[in-house]
Amino acid sequence: MLERIAAVTVKEVRQLARDRVTFGLIVGIPLMQMLLFGYAINFDVRNLRAAVVDEARTRLSREYVAALEASGVVEFDAPSAGVHELQRRMNSGEISVGVHIPPDFERRVIDRSRTAAQLIVDGSEPMVDNVARGLAAVPLPRRDGRYGTATPVLELRTEYNPERRTAVQIVPALIGVILNMTMMIFTAAAVVRERERGNLELLITTPIRSWELMTGKLLPYVGIGLVQVTLVLTVGSLLFDVPVNGRLADLYLAALLFIAATLTLGLVISTLARTQFQAFQLAFFVMLPSILLSGFMFPFDGMPKPAQWLAQVLPLTHFNELVRGIVLRGAPIGDLGRPALKLVAFLLVALAIATMRFRKRLD
Amino acid sequence: MNAEPAIVATGLTRRFGKVTAVDHVDLSIPRAGIYGFLGPNGSGKSTTIRMLCGLLEPSEGTVEVLGHRMPRDAEVLRRQLGYMTQRFSLWDDLTVRENLEFMARVQGLHRAERRQRIGEVAAEYDLETVMDQRAGTMSGGQRQRLALAAATLHRPELLLLDEPTSAVDPQSRRDFWESLFQLVLEGATILVSTHYMDEAERCHRLAILAEGRLVAEGTPRDLMRDIPAAVVEIETPDTAAARAALSGQPWILSIAQLGTRLHALLDRDVPDPAGRVSERLAKAAVAAEVKAVVASLEDVFVAATGFRHSPLAPPQGN
Numbered sequence: 001m002l003e004r005i006a007a008v009t010v011k012e013v014r015q016l017a018r019d020r021v022t023f024g025l026i027v028g029i030p031l032m033q034m035l036l037f038g039y040a041i042n043f044d045v046r047n048l049r050a051a052v053v054d055e056a057r058t059r060l061s062r063e064y065v066a067a068l069e070a071s072g073v074v075e076f077d078a079p080s081a082g083v084h085e086l087q088r089r090m091n092s093g094e095i096s097v098g099v100h101i102p103p104d105f106e107r108r109v110i111d112r113s114r115t116a117a118q119l120i121v122d123g124s125e126p127m128v129d130n131v132a133r134g135l136a137a138v139p140l141p142r143r144d145g146r147y148g149t150a151t152p153v154l155e156l157r158t159e160y161n162p163e164r165r166t167a168v169q170i171v172p173a174l175i176g177v178i179l180n181m182t183m184m185i186f187t188a189a190a191v192v193r194e195r196e197r198g199n200l201e202l203l204i205t206t207p208i209r210s211w212e213l214m215t216g217k218l219l220p221y222v223g224i225g226l227v228q229v230t231l232v233l234t235v236g237s238l239l240f241d242v243p244v245n246g247r248l249a250d251l252y253l254a255a256l257l258f259i260a261a262t263l264t265l266g267l268v269i270s271t272l273a274r275t276q277f278q279a280f281q282l283a284f285f286v287m288l289p290s291i292l293l294s295g296f297m298f299p300f301d302g303m304p305k306p307a308q309w310l311a312q313v314l315p316l317t318h319f320n321e322l323v324r325g326i327v328l329r330g331a332p333i334g335d336l337g338r339p340a341l342k343l344v345a346f347l348l349v350a351l352a353i354a355t356m357r358f359r360k361r362l363d
Numbered sequence: 364m365n366a367e368p369a370i371v372a373t374g375l376t377r378r379f380g381k382v383t384a385v386d387h388v389d390l391s392i393p394r395a396g397i398y399g400f401l402g403p404n405g406s407g408k409s410t411t412i413r414m415l416c417g418l419l420e421p422s423e424g425t426v427e428v429l430g431h432r433m434p435r436d437a438e439v440l441r442r443q444l445g446y447m448t449q450r451f452s453l454w455d456d457l458t459v460r461e462n463l464e465f466m467a468r469v470q471g472l473h474r475a476e477r478r479q480r481i482g483e484v485a486a487e488y489d490l491e492t493v494m495d496q497r498a499g500t501m502s503g504g505q506r507q508r509l510a511l512a513a514a515t516l517h518r519p520e521l522l523l524l525d526e527p528t529s530a531v532d533p534q535s536r537r538d539f540w541e542s543l544f545q546l547v548l549e550g551a552t553i554l555v556s557t558h559y560m561d562e563a564e565r566c567h568r569l570a571i572l573a574e575g576r577l578v579a580e581g582t583p584r585d586l587m588r589d590i591p592a593a594v595v596e597i598e599t600p601d602t603a604a605a606r607a608a609l610s611g612q613p614w615i616l617s618i619a620q621l622g623t624r625l626h627a628l629l630d631r632d633v634p635d636p637a638g639r640v641s642e643r644l645a646k647a648a649v650a651a652e653v654k655a656v657v658a659s660l661e662d663v664f665v666a667a668t669g670f671r672h673s674p675l676a677p678p679q680g681n
Binding site: 003004006007008010011014015018019197198199201202203204205206207208209 | 441
């Protein structure tokens with residue numbers, strides 16, 4: 001039994017080592033995603049093009065505009081003559097934020113029942129709306145007790161990531177996204193490829209049992225998954241100073257659980273797909289909701305209820321919860337029982353489905 | 364030697380949806396011989412072989428292979444079975460040695476036995492010089508020898524070969540058949556499917572399949588002797604005219620052209636068939652030389668399929 005599993009594993013590793021493209025992807029996908037998310041994709045919005053219509057033309061209004069610009073979120077272009085021009089420039093996509101300061105700005109500031117100025121925002125860009133809330137909270141510059149709010153109305157404090165760096169949130173979650181992608185695609189493809197090329201037809205007529213074949217095939221990928229975890233953590237620490245606050249052993253244990261879950265999901269896909277192309281399509285069918293709904297990109301609590309239910313079925317959701325808990329909050333895996341158990345449940349159900357569907361026969 | 368048949372199938376049937384690929388086939392395949400399945404593509408050869416080795420479940424009927432009920436006892440039988448698929452099913456990106464090593468391990472051969480058997484089959488099938496070459500870079504003949512080597516590593520009692528020579532040149536085919544006879548001498552039972560007449564003629568016994576049904580069975584010699592038709596060959600410079608003169612005659616069952624000759628199957632009850640054909644051609648003023656000839660397997664096939672089928676495969680160059 002062990003002999004046959006070992007035979008399959010040795011064969012699989014040999015094939016992997018010779019398949020330069022796949023081998024490159026094992027290292028390439030994590031590296032590319034790390035650099036992409038770490039450097040290029042930044043959820044901190046900065047330097048939005050903006051324009052101002054200052055009808056008040058007072059010192060206070062100029063100071064207010066300067067304070068907005070100092071936030072770094074907006075960068076003011078040439079001022080506009082009026083509200084209409086502001087809207088035209090926004091329509092043409094020249095600017096995405098407009099500030100309208102009415103002539104009676106100073107009076108409005110004192111009279112707290114009326115809004116002092118208007119912020120016009122391009123709602124077609126998803127991130128800008130959030131920015132607007134931030135801008136609206138910018139306090140008026142202090143002016144010797146006469147008017148203006150000296151302290152910000154709202155104090156914002158961010159736990160666990162005081163500098164609010166995207167990389168710190170993204171990199172740990174990337175472990176899951178990368179594993180999800182590579183584990184699922186590679187295993188599904190590895191099994192379907194053998195069916196496509198007729199290898200399976202030959203293997204079925206030998207004494208090897210299906211679970212021996214599957215175990216032997218999946219073992220190398222467990223190793224690959226752990227290598228990827230290490231790679232992401234190392235690059236995250238070297239390039240983006242992402243700390244690991246919890247125990248490494250806990251993190252690897254969680255990763256192992258997640259790898260097992262995604263490998264099994266890959267197996268289920270392989271029993272559904274007839275060709276490698278179908279396997280890729282099915283894998284992406286799972287990938288997209290995983291990335292969108294797992295809390296990797298958007299806050300989980302902000303999603304509508306049906307989306308949250310759907311997210312419960314995706315292993316990435318639970319792994320993200322685990323990995324953020326361990327890496328950022330330094331929680332031991334024992335304190336994260338709920339997501340861990342859900343992951344185990346997913347693994348068992350997927351395993352049952354894969355076993356039921358994979359039979360040693362062609363029909 | 365065991366006198367029991369190696370394979371007994373009764374009423375073997377397999378349907379795929381509405382299509383019946385194999386239709387109530389009865390088989391009794393004796394041990395220690397080469398048994399051939401002859402038929403065109405789509406006649407149910409592969410489906411039958413797949414049912415015999417437990418890859419497919421029969422829709423109806425029973426199969427007993429080496430005394431085991433299939434597919435129920437498929438796992439028990441695996442060790443006594445060697446299977447060569449129609450397509451090359453070993454791994455292109457592994458070397459010959461790695462492929463053999465893998466198959467030997469999967470078959471459960473122990474280390475010493477493994478080394479010995481791999482050495483033996485490499486010598487037997489002339490693979491020693493290519494042991495470290497990847498299978499994907501080899502010629503059709505080499506790959507086929509490798510596949511046979513892999514199928515015989517564990518010395519199976521029964522070898523099932525599904526169109527093993529379809530991608531191979533004539534010389535390699537000849538060598539391949541020599542290897543098969545050697546295996547039979549060592550006591551193996553071989554079941555081989557083919558659509559080549561010359562290969563079918565080498566089998567000890569033959570089953571002719573058409574549209575999923577068994578239409579004739581016996582030794583090639585008996586089949587050719589007992590063909591329910593008389594065979595004449597017509598040599599003529601004007602084959603088209605000869606054909607026109609003969610077609611439509613109820614006693615002529617089939618005509619096929621072979622270069623400048625016509626090959627005709629006639630109703631068996633016609634006395635002096637060659638004379639009758641000559642007479643008919645003379646009446647139509649077609650110059651021709653007519654002689655009665657011995658039936659070929661192709662004639663047997665045409666007769667067995669109710670004189671509706673054209674020749675199976677184009678004549679091979681060997």
